[in-house]
Amino acid sequence: MNLLKSPLRRTSAIAAGALIGLAGVAAFAAPASAHHPVVDGVSSCVNDDGTWQVTWEVANSEYDLIGKVTDVVLTPTDSTITGIVAEASLPVAGHGTLEGVQTLPASAESASITVTAEWQREQLITSTRGAEHPVPKPTEKCHPTPNPSNSKPAPQPSTPSDEPSTPSDEPSTPSEEPSHPSPSGSASKPPAPTKEPEFVYDQDCDTLTVGITVPADWSKDIEVTFTPSTGEAKTVLGKRGETTSVEFPASKGLKVKATPKGYEDEAATVTYKQPANCDSSGGGAGDEPSLPLTGAAAGSIAAGAGVLLAAGVALFYVARRRKVKFTA
Incomplete structure (x- = not known):
């Protein structure tokens, strides 16, 4: 024993x-898990009254699990934000981002946000991340969104009748309010477009793709010139009912300005931000990168x-x- x-x-x-x-x-x-929100300020502009705003994007570090925002801290504290709020979902990496607009008083000199999010795996994982750098107060003015109802359709000639009109024995009595027929001869107005044209973009480790989506009921095709900060400009014709895009080689600090012909005041600038799953040389780091x-x-x-x-x-x-x- x-x-x-x-x-x-x-x-x-x-x-x-x-x-x-x-x-x-x-x-x-x-x-050492890599779970964390990725906070990035993508654009900013100043309103006519001196207040200004920053558009933020929050991405998910995880490729197989949706996250949830639990808290958002704003700097300065008297600013407000829409879109990025507690209980909002973070899509899995590569399938979109959470976007929001922070509005700041004229006295604010810089802006930043800090986001806390959680993921439920075998256990609850919580992480807090803020913007890598505060966004300084910009000088570029904010532009109003174009109103498609302001565009006037081209006049349409009326179609003459095959039969001549027969004069009446009694004079017609004018109505109290004169009618205002439309150029087509109908008293009804053509319906306004349900959507407006919008710029779209996508990015990966090697390219920045920018383009424009034109609604099918928009009045005409739209010509857009995309001008990169490095390289030659490219011009495309955005067809109604389609999304038309072009690609530019990705590089650090790359910015592409999109200028629509006839709507020059609505020009927008897209800034390339290398995705978190890229290695130092710019290539992809695999489907499940770790930090x-x-x-x-x-x-x-x-x-x-x-x-x-x-x-x-x-x-x-x-x-x-x-x-x-x-x-x-």
């Missing part, structure tokens, strides 16, 4: 030492894991000195 108990006791010590060390690595490495954990948190993890590993190794060697043997 004693010979059997002793080897088992020594074997248990070895297993416990190894288990403690491995459990320490797993437990302390768990916080290293650095700083004080990484040091604490390494220290804690090291202590538990050391304890496991010590138990291993103590047991080994006893020359463990199995006895039948």
